[in-house]
Amino acid sequence: MQRPHRLAFDHFGIAVQSINGSRATYDRLGIASEWTEEVTDPVQAVRVAFARIASSGPRIELVAPAGENSPVQNVLARSRGLSQPYHIAFRTNDIGAALDFLRTHGSVQLTHVSAARAFEGSQIVFVSLKDGLVIELIEEP
Template sequence: MKLGRLNHVGIATPSIADSVRFYREVMGAEVIREPFDLPAQGVKVCFVDTPIGRAGGTGGPQIELIEPLGEGSPIHGFLAKNPAGGQHHLCYEVPDIHAAKAWFEAKGARVLGEPRIGAHGTPIFFVHPRDMGGVLTEIMETPKMAAGHGS
């Protein structure tokens, strides 16, 4: 397996609305996708597009703003420790989610749960930060087409 494209950086936030204002007003973000609920994951999600390279073209990695949907959300615990929010995870693409899962497990990495459908509508799983240099890492199957939420 090879390291795939960085798809997004997950940022936990207590308020997507406040974070959207920050990315628009302070960071100059021009393309901010409509927030949507992802109840199966216990979160509300909003993607902020970043440009590729210095030319300012679109298509670079995205910022994924993640707000908890209630106290049962996995993001709730992160925000309890980091009330202002912050970087939650990095997400990399792979061509085959099941082959990637088997590869990580064969390396002794702790895969957190079975593959499930993520915010881009493709299968994902997470790898424990202790096995990834201290960074919670999301692995997602490369989207087959550019349709869907933020793809």
């Protein structure tokens, strides 16, 4: 199967216990700027906020659990509550084609395709690559 037309890097996701606590750490160190407002997504059971690294670098997403059933709880439990790299996100112009392509290469779909508040209702899905890396696909409007 042919690769989807467009698959472009968007951000790194970092699992954290507290958006405010982690944000304060990044601010004190001077490594993140241009913070977005915190968004709670009840469908994904997470709270998120985005920032730029070094003002012109890639974006990061701080992802905190928003309830006991949040998938981020498992990530944090494995790291004994310490912040942990969580996923790498890519934008695509066709989420269905991207999913099909990844499945043919041994990837496993972790979540249903659903609208995400953090991306103004754009469709997202999480996938585990064959090597265990979790990626998020974000469909461009």
